[in-house]
Amino acid sequence: MKKLLLLLSLLLAASFHLCAQSAWSDHSRVLPDKLRQVPVGLTLWHTPNPVYPEPGSAQPGHYVWKHSTMIRSEVGDLEVVECGSFIWYSKEGWQANMRETPAEFAELFNCPGGRLKAGTTYTFVKNYRFADSAQRLYGGDALWYILAKDKNGKLYKGMGLIETEAKPRS
Numbered sequence: 378m379k380k381l382l383l384l385l386s387l388l389l390a391a392s393f394h395l396c397a398q399s400a401w402s403d404h405s406r407v408l409p410d411k412l413r414q415v416p417v418g419l420t421l422w423h424t425p426n427p428v429y430p431e432p433g434s435a436q437p438g439h440y441v442w443k444h445s446t447m448i449r450s451e452v453g454d455l456e457v458v459e460c461g462s463f464i465w466y467s468k469e470g471w472q473a474n475m476r477e478t479p480a481e482f483a484e485l486f487n488c489p490g491g492r493l494k495a496g497t498t499y500t501f502v503k504n505y506r507f508a509d510s511a512q513r514l515y516g517g518d519a520l521w522y523i524l525a526k527d528k529n530g531k532l533y534k535g536m537g538l539i540e541t542e543a544k545p546r547s
Contacts, residue, residue: 400463401471409463409471412522412534418452419493419523419535423504427540430514433507440514442506442541448486448523450493452533455525457482457491466517474519482523493525506541516543 400409423446433439461476479491486499493499508514522536 399469399471400473404470408536409473409520411524412520412536415524415532415534417535418455418533419448419450419525421446421448421521421523421535421537423447423521423537423539426538427542429542429544429546430508431545436509438510440508440511440545444504444539446486446501446504446521446537446539447498448493448535449498450495450525450533450535453495453527455493455495455527455533457488457493458524458526458532460485460521460523462519462521464517464519466515471520514543517541 400411402410403413406413423444425444428442428444430440430442433441457479459476459479460482462474463471464474465471477485483489483491485501485504487502488499519539519541520536521539522534524532524534526532
């Protein structure tokens with residue numbers, strides 16, 4: 378029984394370690410694991426970039442980073458599989474940040490059914506980040522990505538870096 382409990386605890390520890398691994402395991406490469414070895418077929422960009430925090434007009438003492446994110450398929454009609462971002466704000470490097478489903482992507486980017494038509498730009502107009510006080514202002518980079526597949530199931534990526542600065546523009 379002791380051996381069985383020891384084996385079980387070792388298996389649990391190993392599975393916990395695997396689940397806790399970083400989104401960016403190979404620090405000799407720039408991209409997070411999920412985005413490596415997937416061909417680029419989408420163009421993704423942010424504007425303005427870099428983006429600076431502004432005082433929030435709705436609530437005194439709050440701040441908002443205001444930017445928009447655009448995506449366009451360059452390889453044909455595609456269906457969105459996943460949308461998300463990784464953030465870099467410490468020496469740990471890329472950390473998984475957010476992940477949107479195809480339905481959430483469709484709503485945010487005004488893209489019916491999450492189906493990208495070749496050459497058409499889809500925009501997440503108010504892709505804003507918020508802070509509830511000046512003490513919570515911090516800079517960092519976010520690598521937005523979209524994964525989409527063609528009618529044959531081939532996967533493509535689009536990615537774009539947004540620089541969010543910690544201090545309001547002077």
